[in-house]
Amino acid sequence: MKQTIYILSILGSLSMYSQGCSDAGFCSVGNTFTDELNTSKNQLDFGGIIGGGEADIFYISPYVTYTRNFSESFTMSAKVTYSQASGDFGTRGQFGDAFLTGNYTFKEKKDKTWSTLLGFKFPFTSSNAKINGVSLPLDYQASLGTFDLIAGVGFKYKKWFFNTALQLPVFNNNKNSYFDEYSASNDFSSTNLFERKPDVLFRTTYTIQNNTKFTFKPNLLFIYRLGEDTYENLAGNRTSIDGSDGLTINANLITSYAIAKNKILEASLAFPFVVKEERPDGLTRSFTAGLIYKYAF
Template structure:
């Protein structure tokens, strides 16, 4: 019973207007640390996330992930994302990014285990999609148009899991042309030829197992944006976006149900506590909920 009280208290503490995660996928990089599929060679995840963002934009973001275990220590995952955004400026649905991530787990005879990951995010759009011929902000785009390096380290200790990761833009292919001054809405920051800074992440997770079927994982996620993003203004000068550097704190609850030894369903509910002053990347979410079907073979 105390487990359910903890979960209800955790959910009830969420605030509902804030910054979401970094790029779709970055907040779930720890999945490659914790998925226990070493008894099989392969796993397929079919997932979908719904969310609400700035100016009541609604999001539907399905994705698929394939993981291959080459040994008990080493695995590689490939993830394909899609996003549909619908709001006052119209609707846009497109493929987003491809994530390729390798994970290595170090052998340990103790209660703790270290692991590392290294990966790449590959954009499938240049973030320049228009709606009815008009440029739209990044909140309506399915990708930020950057090739990113993702690197991290994790520690499992008994029922606790801690991980930290870096998402570093390597190549910027963002060709967005949105200007706040020329738009019918002034709710979004100008992002013409947007350039974004890196993010660092720290997550702490606690695992609660009630029986052989249900597992609960409440966790806190800290994301720090390492500098102010920039755009090219109407005069052609690169301009910093004040307030775009800073900390985001997200709360998340993951509930997993084991259908069988090789099949499971996972529900994730998240919302932020703390926000950056400006979020020009369009990743603001007041609330997200995700459902994943996992099949190992």
Template sequence: MKKMVFSSAALLFAVLTYGQGCSDAGICTIGSGFQTTEEKLKNTVEIATTFGAGESDLTYLSPTLSYTRQFNEKFALSTKVTFSSANGGLGTRAAFGDAYLIGNYSFAEKNKKQWSALLGWKFPFTASNLKINGYSLPLDYQSSLGTFDLFLGTNFKYSQWDFNVAVQIPVFNNNKNSYFKEYATTNDFPTTNLFERQPDALFRTTYTLNTKNQKFSFKPNVLFIYHLGEDSFENIFGKRETIVGSEGLTINGNLISAYNISNRKSVELSVATPFVVRDIRPDGLTRSFVLSVQYKFSF
């Protein structure tokens, strides 16, 4: 227990001082879709707020609201709505981001081993072209990437370990961003005019440790995210250009600490930091600090 508390404090210190942030287009956060509630508690509501700091002194406040319905011991359906407010040198812009619909099917457990499968969609509320005073904004200020994405995943649970693999595939691109670095007053952000994003693949391993009284739980986990290709944009001449360095691997460390108020209510604190990042992330998802607090109740 002492080692776990020390590790938690060390990771939090790393995030506060050195981290570049664990942020993504959604694939990191769908892991909760593999979780199920107790058989007698069919409904779960989650209210969360994430605070982050990005590049060029940008700060973010991103509340989310989620609802999960456990239809039976095998099938559950989750929905989530996101909102994001970005504040920086170009001003402040806030808007709804995306809506998620995630279905999870759990197979029968045998000898503390259990498989589950996940299928889901992400729907954007914006075309990623929010503006301030008529001026186009880079993706760092946008609340959504403007893509309709498909999620496919599977999870293997053994005792206190979870291993899950997932892919996020942009199926339909509605990104109408019109930001040009050449016409901007800053060189901090790359051109993302009519941005097109490539798919992501994820592998995550999680270990769950509970205290004897079951009041506290700690879930250290490591995520390997590979961006499967180089993103692109349309230049001022109407030709598409790839963004060199946008393909590649990101490795994130994450710690989720939870306090169970009762068998129906809990509070979670999540901190994260990357150990390896891509050369360039033009999607505007880079963070220098990420802290998330979540309240969950089931009924």
């Protein structure tokens, strides 16, 4: 039984990171929503995600997460992401963001469990990485360069799990200097001194468990960008990017295998099937595939 609970708790970590995600961390905010079921005090996750994006860019995005259960109700997680993009501009890899999140879970009542989440995202870069002095579009940047507040609510009922969250940029340190006008490529929008708008996320997940070793979690992730992103044009005027607001919907399937009582191997496949008209933020993955090793101690 303990093992079953453990597997369920681990599977709550939806490490999906497809097209619509503002970043890897935001799309896996579900992680700490269910970690309260974990019977261990500490957990380390080592993940690697590959993906394909616009203009044939290929991504490799490893990350590491440490989660500490302070009590049955309260957990905190720290996550660090790295991202490497390869395409016609070359290859550029950097550390992306650090996420610090706290999760409080209320006591279960009649199969219903509520939880809340509060977190912050800190960028390691100002989103202005270059190659040979050439400014790169955001598709090649490891972070959007914003300090964000993340707040959310989760609700679990039997095999269903729903969560919603807001990602609010509170301080913008994006210093990107990419201009379409001066680029050899026509595939990317100008994103000079880019400013992004907040995102609202809603996810619904269903758990299928056939035996104690394998568990499947198909889920849908809806992300709505609340306004149009902007950039500073050649004349230094802030300009809205038409079509950069709106809805993205991702489909994701997570398969988890329990290697041992405290070790889980998890595979995820995700792809978007509704996308925004314009995606200047560089989150243009057409698919992602992830493999994550989780160790509790």
